[in-house]
Amino acid sequence: MSAVQRSNRSAVISRLGEIGVVPVVTIDRSEQAADLGAALLSGGIPCVEVTFRTAAAAGAVEKMTVTHPDLQVGAGTVLSVAQARQAVDAGARFLMSPVVDLEVVEWCGSNGVLIVPGVMSPTEIGRAVRCGVELVKLFPAEVAGGTDALRSFAPVFPHVRYVPTGGIDEQNLSRYLEVPSVVACGGSWLAPRELIADGDFDRIEQRAIEAASIVRGVRGTR
Numbered sequence: 295m296s297a298v299q300r301s302n303r304s305a306v307i308s309r310l311g312e313i314g315v316v317p318v319v320t321i322d323r324s325e326q327a328a329d330l331g332a333a334l335l336s337g338g339i340p341c342v343e344v345t346f347r348t349a350a351a352a353g354a355v356e357k358m359t360v361t362h363p364d365l366q367v368g369a370g371t372v373l374s375v376a377q378a379r380q381a382v383d384a385g386a387r388f389l390m391s392p393v394v395d396l397e398v399v400e401w402c403g404s405n406g407v408l409i410v411p412g413v414m415s416p417t418e419i420g421r422a423v424r425c426g427v428e429l430v431k432l433f434p435a436e437v438a439g440g441t442d443a444l445r446s447f448a449p450v451f452p453h454v455r456y457v458p459t460g461g462i463d464e465q466n467l468s469r470y471l472e473v474p475s476v477v478a479c480g481g482s483w484l485a486p487r488e489l490i491a492d493g494d495f496d497r498i499e500q501r502a503i504e505a506a507s508i509v510r511g512v513r514g515t516r
């Protein structure tokens with residue numbers, strides 16, 4: 295990986311840290327991607343993880359990337375190199391996965407793409423670290439022990455940082471953001487599949503405004 299690729303990955307991590315929240319979205323119709331991106335942007339959460347669980351995912355990533363260059367668009371549920379390639383070709387700036395897949399991690403490393411693999415235990419964190427990964431997704435965060443688990447991992451893995459995801463919403467977001475090793479929190483509560491399907495972008499924007507306010511309250515960065 296070149297120095298430029300490395301600095302691009304660091305820049306994306308810094309940006310995710312400033313934003314503090316990664317909305318996890320599942321889109322059934324890519325035509326809705328531009329409106330969804332606009333709602334998140336105007337709500338103050340300029341970031342999104344489009345899960346590769348629907349046929350519309352790659353098209354949605356491409357539409358958001360083209361329509362909203364200021365939006366940090368990533369892909370989620372990336373389980374294979376084929377999906378990773380498809381997501382990056384569509385314009386994804388980072389990839390999230392529920393697992394540590396060695397082939398995916400290696401492909402991302404060779405191509406300078408930020409991959410955030412999913413972990414749930416010290417053994418899995420250790421595996422990710424051995425692959426050269428600096429940022430992991432604690433998933434499913436609440437089931438894996440939540441903030442207690444994150445604080446317990448810190449002395450053992452002092453350089454590892456996290457994007458906890460799974461069971462986080464506006465009720466417990468601040469608690470996670472207070473953990474020093476947390477870069478940002480992922481979750482579907484801002485833009486659940488039903489709200490997107492209903493085209494209720496006003497509510498999504500409102501939830502983004504609330505989330506951005508919680509991030510400001512904890513970190514005072516914005």
Ligand code: 3PG
Binds near residue numbers: 318370462
């Ligand atoms: C995901 O879909 O990646 C996570 O499960 C999101 O979890 P949540 O729906 O509990 O936010």
